[in-house]
Amino acid sequence: MTKKTPKHAYIKSYEYIRDKILNGELPRGTKLTEERIAEELGVSRTPVREAIRKLEQEGLILQKKVVNPTDSDLRNIFQVRILLEGYAARYSATYMSEESLEELWKCIVTARTGTTEEIMEANEKFHNIIVQTSNNPFMIDIIDRMQSIIYLFRKTVVYYKRPFLIDEHEQIYKAIYHHDGDEAERLMKEHLQKDLDFCLHYFQQ
Amino acid sequence: MTKKTPKHAYIKSYEYIRDKILNGELPRGTKLTEERIAEELGVSRTPVREAIRKLEQEGLILQKKVVNPTDSDLRNIFQVRILLEGYAARYSATYMSEESLEELWKCIVTARTGTTEEIMEANEKFHNIIVQTSNNPFMIDIIDRMQSIIYLFRKTVVYYKRPFLIDEHEQIYKAIYHHDGDEAERLMKEHLQKDLDFCLHYFQQ
DNA sequence: TTTAATTTTTTTGTATACAAATTTAATTAA
DNA sequence: TTAATTAAATTTGTATACAAAAAAATTAAA
Incomplete structure (x- = not known):
């Protein structure tokens, strides 16, 4: 019955x-x-x-026009994402809580069995848990700001069923589970690099 | 006849x-x-x-109030800066142009002989040249957004004459000059970490 | 035809007004 | 006194109006 009506017109907009x-x-x-x-x-x-x-600040609108990122833009955005999420993964190997670890595992299970929409969500959540564990609101905020653009790519990856996506998540999970920070960072960077390569391939529509 | 409004009021504000x-x-x-x-x-x-x-997006204003960063905020901001500028330093060791390298050296000379104001500028420029060399507009933009806050700290470092500041710049310069990416990154991270430690010490106003 | 100059239309930037929300001050009850 | 209520004030969010700037359409000149 409760319809989530944004309170303010600017949020609605x-x-x-x-x-x-x-x-x-x-x-x-x-x-x-x-x-x-x-x-x-x-x-x-x-x-x-x-x-x-606000959307301009987030990079979704550029000079009143909906962004039209080039290959080079994608590479640049991912370069930053790789740095930040790589760090977050390393950090997670030491500091992630038991509960978060369980949540992380659930994401993998869901992604193996769920619908496309559920996979989308599980994929997003997997990365989010790791980012949140960084415990750095400033870093989280930067990645948040990228979220809208990242979403455009996540859609590509999931929709076109990039191979080994979930297997890679599982490997990262295991590295974190075994408190192997070096490995977690390495795997995360590799994982995101593959996302990028895959997206670049599909992005010449 | 041109009006007395050379800029837009929102830029002026x-x-x-x-x-x-x-x-x-x-x-x-x-x-x-x-x-x-x-x-x-x-x-x-x-x-x-x-x-x-806009200032809110840049983190200079928070809930209508001028930011009042805690120690933990400083640590978090620097963590991101260390990651991004560390990467930029590594990248610079391979890709920096001859001209930029000369500019970089000039910053060191100026910082050794100049006035406080000149040191401020040289210090800023030193870091800027390295960041620009990353050739990643997206990364540059993130660091730009941090610039206002970084400025608050740079002032502390220069004003209270943190020891070895310029010596560290020189070491970084040398590593870049010799195309030693690993060393450049390591030194840059160490350098910023020392800035942070120094600021934290002086920041209990 | 293309190009240049002109007019018309659209879109933006700014000022202003006002109601809703929030904060502050004043008042009253315990 | 302190706490709770109420009243007054400030401050914000939104709508609206209008001039300046930009874009599109039209006309005139090459």
């Missing part, structure tokens, strides 16, 4: 635009105008403007 | 607030109100509001 970009309804390169979106949402331009600014 | 925070005129913890700043600047609330949002 933000989520509306973001979701339209992420699910492809607003194709890359589309020019956004405050007026039109405001009309669609039945709000004024003021909150829409704020939402667009 | 952004720079005004940022500078006031960075030079200490707005002490940490100060609550900012859109109205007052708008009045001070002789503009309306609309552009001020936009500026504050």
Whole structure:
């Protein structure tokens, strides 16, 4: 019965635009105008403007247009992700709690048996648990900001069923389980590099 | 005839607030109100509001208040900086141009002989050249966003004359000069770690 | 035809108004 | 006194209006 109505118009606008970009309804390169979106949402331009600014900061909108990342952009974004998540994986090997470890394992099980939508979620959660374990809100925030763009790639990886995706997750899990930080970092970096290579292959649509 | 508005009001507002925070005129913890700043600047609330949002994204303002970072915040921010600049240093050892290398050396010379203000600049430039060499706009952007906060610390390091600051720069320079990526990364990480330790010591104001 | 200059339309940036929410101050009850 | 309530004030979020700037369409000149 409780409908999750965002309290503020600018949050509503933000989520509306973001979701339209992420699910492809607003194709890359589309020019956004405050007026039109405001009309669609039945709000004024003021909150829409704020939402667009936020999306610009997140890199999903560039000069009023939906981003259209080049291969080089993808490589650059992943380079950062590899550094940060690699560190988080190493850190996790020492500091991850029992509960998180169990959660991590559940992600692997779900990803093996679930629907595409469940795999998407499990995949996201797997990485999230590790990132959260870094216990560095500043780092978490940076990765959060990348999340929207990362989502665009995760979709590719899951939808086109990249081979060994879950096997790699399992290997990472084991390294963390055995408190082997070096190995966890190495495997995570390798894993993300493969994601990147796979995406680059499929990204010339 | 051109108007007396060379810039946009929201840019003017952004720079005004940022500078006031960075030079200490707005002490940490100060609550900012859109109205007052708008009045001070002789503009309306609309552009001020936009500026504050941007500063919030950059981490200089948190919940309408000037940030007041804790020790733990400093550690977290530096952890990210160490990762990214460490990578950039390693990369620089292979890819830095002759011109940049010369510029880098100039920074060291200036820092040895210059005024405090010149040392500040040379210090900033030294790190900037290395970051730019990473040739990753995405990474550069993240470090840029941290720049305002980093500035707060750089001031501490230079003002209180942290020992061996420039010697460490010289060591890093040499490692890059000799294309020793491993060493460049190691030294850069060590260098930033010392900056952090020093700041933590002086930061109980 | 293309190119340049012009007008028209759209879109943005800013100011302003006002209600809702929040904070602060004042008042009352314990 | 302190705690709880209420009233006043400040501050925020949003809508709206309008001028400046940018983009698109039109016309004139090559």
